[in-house]
Amino acid sequence: MGADRQGRRAAQGGREGRPARRGQGVRGQARRREEARAPHGDGLRSPLARTAPTSPTGSVSPARAAALDRLERQASRFPDLEFGEHGTPGLDARDAALARAIEHAAAQRWLTLVALARACIDRRWENVDHRIKAAVLGAAAQLFLFGNQADHAVVDDTVEWTKAKGHRGAPGFVNAVLRRMVSLRGGIEDGDAADPARWRGRDDVLPLADGRVLRLTRGVFGRDEVQRTCEQLSVGEELFLHWINAVGRERAFARALHCLRPAPLVVAGLPEAAFVAGGTLEGRAVPHSRPGYHVWTDGHESLVAALAAHPGARVQDAASARPVHLSDTLRPAVILDACAGRGTKTGQLAELHPQAEVVATDVDGARLRALAKAFEGHPRVKVTTPEGLRRVVGRVDLLVLDVPCSNTGVLPRRPEAKYRFTRARLDSLVRLQRQIVEEHRLxxxxxxxxxxxxxxxxxxxxxxxVAWAAGRTGRSVARQERAEPEGLPGGPDMAYSDGGFGALLAAR
Structure with a gap:
């Protein structure tokens, strides 16, 4: 008991710089595809009292140490998380995959894990030191969302990692909290997360990404419907309320439920003949529900090889590709992709408009360098700096503006966007989008x-x-479409699709 009390005092630490508020490329996608196989298998291990004894070595799994080191930095930033691509130097492939899986699971279910942690901690979460937050969240992700990690290994490694941080009393506190978490787990219930009628309204169930529902030994999620939904599905409260006001409660709930669904890796432009029996890609992908797209099921190395062998292929969700097809009736001589990123739509534009010169740029230096490398030697794609656009002033027949946005159509791929959404940030993005239109209309x-x-x-x-841009540029809206995200927990990868919007503004 004494160690537990001492640990709880240590956990208070100082108030972090940004307290948590309730409610608030190919390589990366291939890795996430591999990691998706790690979380929740059969899931429920026996209580710690019946597991193997602690390892006398006191060493920490390199994978868990790497994941917790990353989460330590993220815990001090919430809600402004940064879960982009990152390396795992010094780790073998297996450890690197586990480290990324732990971090990705924590990002996807941050608010869910915080709710579970609060149920096992007798003080305000906002006052807990960010190092202890990282330890608790990283362990909770494995204890509740993974099915292939032994409880004693998760707890022992997490406690040892905490010891190494030199925070007096913290290891005892973390050990006690994680043991309470283990006792909080019940069993898998009949039914599935994609059928919310069977669990919606209960505060003692945890819907899982694979479509199953985990029963808890007591209620931990909010009694209020909005708070409970946001905690169970890990969606920021301000975003969820915004959706309720915009599209109604049921549609808002469907969007939030979709966020649990792991996003598959979708590839466009691979030849169908390669997937038949005896083909070079046999058994490495399954057809997507959208013709011309496949869900990649093999590893990263084989994907890189497939893309190299088929230069017209690209990693791209079907919904992301739809806006470009709005221009399929045009015959532009010069296309400017002004927010090209890493060039997914750039390549699609070059393929759809073989007669056009495609000029591509981006204001971000790292993305611009990656863009230049991707299209090095391409006969019709010219990558340039923003300053180099002077040569096409007044000559662009198709101006492509794939603008920065709130990412609310791709939350399974961009989980951090669920937490940082605010009305003020949305207004700031709208101003930025208008600035981009203004800067490029000439x-x-x-x-x-x-x-x-x-x-x-x-x-x-x-x-x-778009209505504003049409008036500002003297154009009219010729075509536009918005796609709602599709796919629920446990559903087939072939039925998954991102959400998004596209519009074509033509001269009057």
Missing amino acids: MLSPEGAILYATCSLEPTENEQQ
Whole structure:
């Protein structure tokens, strides 16, 4: 008991710089595909009292240490998490995959894990030191969301990692909290997470990404419907309330439930003949519900080889590709992809418009360098700095603006966006999008068209923004479409699709 009390006092630490608020490339996708196999298998281990004894070596698994080191930095930043691509130097492939899986699971279910932690801690979560937060969240992700990690290994490694941080009393506190967490787990219930009628309204169940539902030994999630939904599905409260006001409670709930669904790795442009019996890609992908797309099921190395063997292929969700097809009736001579990122739509534009010169740029230096490398030697794609666009002023027949946005259509791929959404940030993005339109409208030829795209579901970034841009540029909205995200927990990968928006503005 004494160690437990001492640990709880140590856990208070100082208030972090940004307290947590309730409610608030190919390589990366291939890795996430591999990691998706790690979380929740059969899931429920026996209580710690019946597991193997602690290892006398006191060493920490390199995978868990790497994941907790990353989470330590993230815990001090919430809700401004940064879960982009990152290396795992010094780890073998297996440990690297586990480290990434732990971090990704924590990102996907951050608010869920915080709710579980609060149920096992007798003080305000906001006052807990960020190092202890990282330890508890990383362990909770494995204890509740993974099915292939022994309880004693998770707890022992986490406690040893905490000891190494030199926070007096913290190891005892973390050990006690994690033991309470283990006792909080019940069993898998009949039914599935994709059928919320069987569990919605209960505060003692945890819906899982694979479609199953984990029963808890007591209620831990909010009694209020909004708070409970946000905690169970790990969606920021401000975003969920925003959706309720915009599209109604049921549609908002469906969007939040979709966020549990792991996003598959979708590849476009691979030849169908390669997947038949005896083909070079046999058994490495399954057809997507959208013709021309496949869900990659093999590893990263084979994907890189497949893309190298088929230069027209690209990693791209079907919904992301749809806006470009809005321009399929045009015959532009010069296309400017002004927010090209790493060039997914750039390549698609070059394929769809074989007669066009495609000029691509991005304001981010790292993305611009990656873009230049990706299209090095391409006969029709010219990568340039923003300053180099002077040569196409007044000559652009198709201006493509795939603008920065709130990412609310791709939350399974961008989980951090669920937590940082606020009305103020949305307004700031709208201003940025208008600034981008203003900065590039003079690039247009007299008959030039604008292709505007986002991966957002928000009308202020989509339909309302396009209406403003049409008036500002003297164009009219010729075509537009918005796609709702598709796919529920436990559903087939072939039925998954991101959400997004696209519009074509043509000269009047």
